Amino acid sequence: MDPARKALLESLEGKARQLRRHVWRALRAGGSGHAGGSSSAAELLVALYFHRLRLRPQEPDWPGRDRFVLSKGHANAALVATLVLAGVVEESVLDRFYGFESPFGMHPDMKLPGIEMCTGALGHGLSIGVGMALGSRLQALHFHTFVMVGDGELHEGSNWEAAMSAAHHRLGNLTVLVDYNRICQSGPLAEVMDVAPLAEKWRAFGWQVVEIDGHDLAAVADALDAVPLRPGCPSAIIAHTTKGKGVSFAENTHLWHSNNVDEAVYNRALVELGVP
Amino acid sequence: MTTPPPMNTPAPLRSATWRSRSANQTRLAFGQALLELGQEDPSTVVISADTQDLLGIRSFAHDFPERFVELGIAEQNAIGVAAGMATTGLHPFVCAYAPFITARSMEQVRNDLAYARQRVVIGAAASGISLGVAGGTHHALEDLALMRSLPNMTVIVPADVTEAYRATLATRDLDGPVYLRLGGRVEEPPVGDLEAPFQVGRSVQLRSGGDVSIIACGALVSLGLQAAALLHGEGIEARVINMHTIKPLDRDAVLRAAGETRGIVTAEEHHLCGGLGGAVAELLALERPTYMRMIGMPDVFAVIGPTTAVREKYGMSAAGIARACRSLPGLR
Ligand SMILES: Cc1ncc(C[n+]2csc(CCOP(=O)(O)OP(=O)(O)O)c2C)c(N)n1
Numbered sequence: 001m002d003p004a005r006k007a008l009l010e011s012l013e014g015k016a017r018q019l020r021r022h023v024w025r026a027l028r029a030g031g032s033g034h035a036g037g038s039s040s041a042a043e044l045l046v047a048l049y050f051h052r053l054r055l056r057p058q059e060p061d062w063p064g065r066d067r068f069v070l071s072k073g074h075a076n077a078a079l080v081a082t083l084v085l086a087g088v089v090e091e092s093v094l095d096r097f098y099g100f101e102s103p104f105g106m107h108p109d110m111k112l113p114g115i116e117m118c119t120g121a122l123g124h125g126l127s128i129g130v131g132m133a134l135g136s137r138l139q140a141l142h143f144h145t146f147v148m149v150g151d152g153e154l155h156e157g158s159n160w161e162a163a164m165s166a167a168h169h170r171l172g173n174l175t176v177l178v179d180y181n182r183i184c185q186s187g188p189l190a191e192v193m194d195v196a197p198l199a200e201k202w203r204a205f206g207w208q209v210v211e212i213d214g215h216d217l218a219a220v221a222d223a224l225d226a227v228p229l230r231p232g233c234p235s236a237i238i239a240h241t242t243k244g245k246g247v248s249f250a251e252n253t254h255l256w257h258s259n260n261v262d263e264a265v266y267n268r269a270l271v272e273l274g275v276p
Numbered sequence: 277m278t279t280p281p282p283m284n285t286p287a288p289l290r291s292a293t294w295r296s297r298s299a300n301q302t303r304l305a306f307g308q309a310l311l312e313l314g315q316e317d318p319s320t321v322v323i324s325a326d327t328q329d330l331l332g333i334r335s336f337a338h339d340f341p342e343r344f345v346e347l348g349i350a351e352q353n354a355i356g357v358a359a360g361m362a363t364t365g366l367h368p369f370v371c372a373y374a375p376f377i378t379a380r381s382m383e384q385v386r387n388d389l390a391y392a393r394q395r396v397v398i399g400a401a402a403s404g405i406s407l408g409v410a411g412g413t414h415h416a417l418e419d420l421a422l423m424r425s426l427p428n429m430t431v432i433v434p435a436d437v438t439e440a441y442r443a444t445l446a447t448r449d450l451d452g453p454v455y456l457r458l459g460g461r462v463e464e465p466p467v468g469d470l471e472a473p474f475q476v477g478r479s480v481q482l483r484s485g486g487d488v489s490i491i492a493c494g495a496l497v498s499l500g501l502q503a504a505a506l507l508h509g510e511g512i513e514a515r516v517i518n519m520h521t522i523k524p525l526d527r528d529a530v531l532r533a534a535g536e537t538r539g540i541v542t543a544e545e546h547h548l549c550g551g552l553g554g555a556v557a558e559l560l561a562l563e564r565p566t567y568m569r570m571i572g573m574p575d576v577f578a579v580i581g582p583t584t585a586v587r588e589k590y591g592m593s594a595a596g597i598a599r600a601c602r603s604l605p606g607l608r
């Protein structure tokens with residue numbers, strides 16, 4: 001492998017581990033939180049922020065910046081952890097998760113720098129992404145918009161209205177990342193409400209699709225490098241992931257969609273994630 | 277379709293055993309009551325929107341798998357499906373988050389439930405700022421205004437788990453759609469008489485008093501009682517009314533309170549616009565202008581934070597209610 005690529009992947013790997021530690025630290029501060037969907041998105045987030053997105057950390061409002069919308073807003077702890085690693089948000093904010101009058105609650109809040117949209121009600125982000133992509137094109141701002149959605153979130157019909165409009169308007173500057181961890185709040189998607197066949201759905205709506213292992217940083221980086229996958233066509237990166245990835249007791253169970261985190265649970269998690 | 281019984285017929289309390297069960301939150305009491313309805317009435321169907329734990333409906337799904345329908349995270353679809361099932365003679369209970377099932381599904385609720393007058397119950401958990409730490413997207417502080425604005429709709433706000441359980445049972449005897457507003461993880465202290473029957477549209481006077489009337493609903497009822505205790509220490513006697521049904525409003529109780537005390541303070545975990553305070557003010561403005569104060573959420577989005585702290589910040593506390601009572605003319 002090209003040494004530069006190797007160095008990049010090693011650095012991203014370290015960032016992903018750090019991100020997960022930050023997430024658990026925040027959950028410990030809040031007493032509970034969404035470990036599952038925050039952890040499944042870790043590699044996607046670090047590859048986006050430390051490899052793909054064009055940002056100016058010292059100027060979070062730069063009009064030419066690439067946009068990222070976390071539509072599955074309940075993974076906010078992972079997004080804020082990423083912004084901490086990027087130097088956009090102060091690290092001390094992590095300890096104010098769920099605090100009174102904190103800017104850092106369960107869902108993204110634009111009171112924090114670097115947060116592009118208040119999300120949390122599922123099924124809003126992709127429409128917002130379509131609007132941002134249109135705004136970029138109309139004003140020749142040349143930025144790319146990325147939206148991350150959950151697989152359960154795709155139950156909401158609004159996603160498919162947005163998907164149709166993005167293809168119709170030929171938004172090559174829009175990419176959706178699907179965190180396909182196959183579990184929503186009540187259980188496995190296969191039991192609650194299946195979204196399969198997922199790639200075929202996006203293709204049928206006019207999107208160009210690539211499917212990857214969402215924890216394989218090389219695959220994630222390659223996919224992000226490859227978008228737009230086809231000119232004049234929105235791109236869908238379907239990332240196969242594990243809910244709760246990185247901490248064995250939280251992996252692959254809806255019980256860790258959101259759960260309580262006390263000192264003991266936090267310590268068990270940190271043992272697995274490696275103390276820095 | 278069944279016609280509703282007259283408002284003065286008490287809904288029979290079908291279960292004497294329910295208090296021995298473990299629900300400590302109104303949302304879970306709803307799920308337990310569904311079990312009883314499921315046993316009694318084969319037309320009972322439960323619809324989940326990926327909310328099986330939120331409303332404690334796994335036991336219903338277990339006992340009546342064929343009458344349990346999981347529809348995933350799709351609230352608009354859930355209301356439409358419920359309406360369609362109701363047209364075939366079933367009695368659907370839609371289990372969802374208050375902020376999403378009202379605001380997001382408002383058109384389906386208006387057209388498919390209220391306008392078409394379908395007999396569907398919405399169990400709306402996590403209302404108000406019961407998910408305080410979740411932030412504005414997950415606060416439901418306008419749901420009463422939305423639901424109350426619809427003709428044919430019944431709107432009920434239980435104050436504690438016993439009332440939530442009984443209110444759920446009572447929906448069986450109602451025609452048209454019902455909005456049942458439930459809480460989140462906060463455990464509201466019990467108010468009132470555990471044995472008292474629950475009557476839709478008939479408020480409960482929890483404390484008598486001739487100086488001022490506190491008319492409250494939901495979580496604010498117990499805070500209203502605490503406020504009355506504070507005022508009692510100062511020689512002010514407050515009547516406390518648990519207005520568990522916002523629509524149809526118990527007009528007689530409001531008009532009596534207006535006539536017999538010097539002013540009315542309403543208290544609710546809802547925007548000051550369009551909820552219980554609005555309903556009371558609309559009635560009194562037309563029929564018996566009365567000095568009023570309203571406790572509730574001012575015209576801002578609430579801050580993020582633990583529920584009690586956020587409530588207190590905006591005056592939704594015993595001290596806040598007592599202060600509002602004292603500020604009425606003639607009460608100092
Ligand atoms: C409109 C709406 N309905 C319901 C919810 C409650 N909710 C939050 S997360 C969640 C499950 C999401 O599952 P998924 O999209 O698969 O997320 P992930 O597994 O990535 O955490 C639900 C039902 C919500 N936030 N918004």
